[in-house]
Amino acid sequence: MDAVSTSVEYAESGGTVDQFVDPAVLVEGLARAGRAAQRQLAKMSTTTRAEALHLGAAALRRAAPVILEANAKDVEDGEAAGLSAAMVDRLRLDPARIEAMAAAVDQVAALDDPVGRIIDESSRPNGMVLRRVRVPIGMIGIIYESRPNVTADAAALCVRSGNAVLLRGGSEAARSNRAIHSALVGGLAQGGVPAEVVQFVPTQDRAVVGAMLAASGLIDMIVPRGGKSLVARVQADARVPVLAHLDGINHTFVDRDADPAMARGIVLNAKMRRTGVCGAMETLLVDVLFPDPHGLVEPLLEAGCELRGDARTCSIDPRIKPAEPADWDAEYLDAVLSVAIVDGLEGALTHITRHSSGHTDAIVTENGDAASRFLSEVDSAIVIHNASSQFADGGEFGLGAEIGIATGRLHARGPVALEGLTTYKWQVLGSGQIRP
Structure with missing residues (x-):
């Protein structure tokens, strides 16, 4: 032998x-x-x-x-x-x-x-x-x-x-x-x-x-x-x-034209369904003109999620902690979420371009033009309209199972x-x- x-x-x-x-x-x-x-x-x-x-x-x-x-x-x-x-x-x-x-x-x-x-x-x-x-x-x-x-x-x-x-x-x-x-x-x-x-x-x-x-x-x-x-x-x-993919720094952008009830459900699921999976949302972006930002953060806080936000976000609820610069590039894989108020779709696209890892990014909106621009301009392996980022999974894509998520551009x-x-x-x- x-x-x-x-x-x-x-x-x-x-x-x-x-x-x-x-x-x-x-x-x-x-x-x-x-x-x-x-x-x-x-x-x-x-x-x-x-x-x-x-x-x-x-x-x-x-x-x-x-x-x-x-x-x-x-x-x-x-x-x-x-x-x-x-x-x-x-x-x-x-x-x-x-x-x-x-x-x-x-x-x-x-x-x-x-x-x-x-x-x-x-x-x-x-x-x-x-x-x-x-x-x-x-x-x-x-x-x-x-x-x-x-x-x-x-x-x-x-x-x-x-x-x-x-x-x-x-x-x-x-x-x-x-x-x-x-x-x-x-x-x-x-x-x-x-x-x-x-x-x-x-x-x-x-x-x-x-x-x-x-x-x-x-x-x-x-x-x-x-x-x-x-x-x-x-x-x-x-x-x-x-x-391979290195990080899953995934964003969900809630547009001003999002349905509030749909947005609440998607945001809560995207973060809290399972916080340790690579498709979990790590940053929530909220349009400054979205009518009910408190309705988005309240369910997260009640579910035990720690929120870290920019100055405009911290004004929504006193339980939100100020974010550090490193938070925008963090893959928490835990019940922690960074939240930013952005100036419309342009603000969201700018933030995602700067901080996304190219894994999965989502938009919630009833505005077809905004959705089309997001799906076209966000250069991530998976881009989603009106659904949770937790669907970033081979089984959910009908592939049976997955060997991994790839964020490169070859093969x-x-x-x-x-x-x-x-x-x-x-x-x-x-x-x-x-x-x-």
Whole structure:
């Protein structure tokens, strides 16, 4: 048995791989095994891959008691270590969340397979036919923190799109991730998918992250899911293409022509439904001519949200604290919200241009011209009219699940699901043509 196999076996029994093999050798061995398995996966029919995912979802449901037991230990350790309430919320599982996880795997299985889809086709004057056809990217590395559901979501999306995946979860969710991975891979194997298609790094050594980022030629794309420091490190150090967003500094602008009742409901939901998700509103912008600004802030305050505002906002309610300059660039991921009164649509656009992270920004208005300008001029991956920013989620977009939100301008943008995990190749069909 080679060093990598020995170290993996030892780690799965509760040990550490560090004394057996260095991280670079470990990552190379896992990536090579994954690439070999991906070639087998690519030969499987779309029906076979879908059926294997349904078996994986069923295995997750059967393993719910084991997963919950593992998660309870992770949550206990996380609370003892002082994890924030937002981080604990992301970490915590319950029967409903496990069912949602399994349902997401089933939903991914039911999606149309993008692999082999002809993007476009044209004929040249010489009679040659040119096609662009979707193909898997290959070997995907996922580096993530806190959220155990990423283990299942990432695996399902990669398998459905014909990719292999190497998962490196955070130490705070190590038990939960291992339990989810074990159950899901067991179900996939029943459907004929090689276990090496979905691999889990068997150590929490942080040097493994560096090894993954340096694995050019072995890992084809890295997707980080986690806090700002993790994503910043990945983007700074990677020698492998990265698909990510750094911050979710999301704005909701309530225009003067917004319906007050609609605006109240959207604003409260956008912030307080779940404060720790990347689609949560972090800054509320209110048109100076909106007739009921107190009606927007009162429900937030009553729900326990701390508000930090500019001078005009602080005059609305004495419970609002003065904002510091840093508040306009803060991703709180908590029950804290910055609020500014702005001079109409122009003021909102100026503020968003200066402070938005390009993730998700929304407008609430009944004015069609204002909505059209906002949707056209705000340069974010997701722009929303008359709905909560909490819809910034692959499942809500009908994508089944997401591997992450991308705010860059190349390859994929917004919620990244099956299509975002494919690239394309050209197929050229000739009939004897030679170039003069």
